[in-house]
Amino acid sequence: MAGRRICAGYYRRYDGKVVYVISTATDADTGEETVIWTSYPFADVPRYCTSSKKSFCAFVKVDGERKAKYKRQINMKISAAAIERLEDEGFRGPVRKRHRRQLEEAYDSREYQQSLTYLAYAKDLCENYNFDRSKYRLCVKEKRYAAITRSDFAKLKEDLQFLDNALKTILSEYRDYFRERFVDGLSIRKYAEAHQLNRGSVDYLQKKFFSALARLLKERDEADGKCRLRKPAQN
Structure with missing residues (x-):
């Protein structure tokens, strides 16, 4: 090799x-x-x-x-x-190539609901939000499972709806921050400059947001009686 x-x-x-x-x-x-x-x-x-x-x-x-x-x-x-x-x-x-792969070209290697901790789960949902939302919209528009399995689409839809609902309700105080950072794609530095904050303050805000979302994800699992984290390997 x-x-x-x-x-x-x-x-x-x-x-x-x-x-x-x-x-x-x-x-x-x-x-x-x-x-x-x-x-x-x-x-x-x-x-x-x-x-x-x-x-x-x-x-x-x-x-x-x-x-x-x-x-x-x-x-x-x-x-x-x-x-x-x-x-x-x-x-x-x-280094980015000029052409972009279409979502439907191949099955996505991204795995859903496979994080090891709820904090990692929260980060994963946010950092992949735009990609996941585009994939969901493509499947709905095409009326087929494009570049995703039926079971993964169900997980994708469930997580997107949960995050969107949380940002409208319990996590509404973070809604603008989430949009600017994870939808519009502002970096921590650019977000800090736009709001006249120091980087440490934005790091702290992000940590609070991820922790709050992680708690909600855990509470959802406890209420549903299931675990959406990666299952430990069986010996």
């Missing part, structure tokens, strides 16, 4: 963990290629990791089945806010 090209973007590890590959680098002394990545959902305080390209491209055995250690998730889109934060940290953002 030495010739495998590693591009910036999301990759899912064999155990379900999602990471974002930022770039690659070469060791000046050994010439070994290294992959630079960070965990997803993105932490409030970024933490960057490295893996050798050989290790990153390796295969592992899971329950006797040979699987790629990391598999690229081509339909997960990085937000403008995340790109800006990477650039603020000194990394180059991903």
Whole structure:
């Protein structure tokens, strides 16, 4: 796998963990290629990791089945806010091709209701809101399950309706913030500038919003008697 090209973007590890590959680098002394990545959902305080390209491209055995250690998730889109934060940290953002893949070209590799915690679930809903909303509207317009399975469409619809209703009611105080950040795509820095706030204040506002949404998601599960988080692997 030495010739495998590693591009910036999301990759899912064999155990379900999602990471974002930022770039690659070469060791000046050994010439070994290294992959630079960070965990997803993105932490409030970024933490960057490295893996050798050989290790990153390796295969592992899971329950006797040979699987790629990391598999690229081509339909997960990085937000403008995340790109800006990477650039603020000194990394180059991903290079975009001029043509765009249509939602119906292939089944989406994005998984629904598979977060490990309710806080991660809340972040996932917000950061993928525009993509999920576009996919939902496409399915409704085409009157078919375009690039999504029937079961995933049900989860997608359920989550979109829950989030929209929460923003109209219990979380109404965050509605304008959500629209500017996750619908209009303002980064934390640009939102802070637009509202004459410092970045720390906006970070705190975002943390409060995600925590409030996470509590609602947990309360919904408790009321429904079901868990919408990723189920732990059975030994």
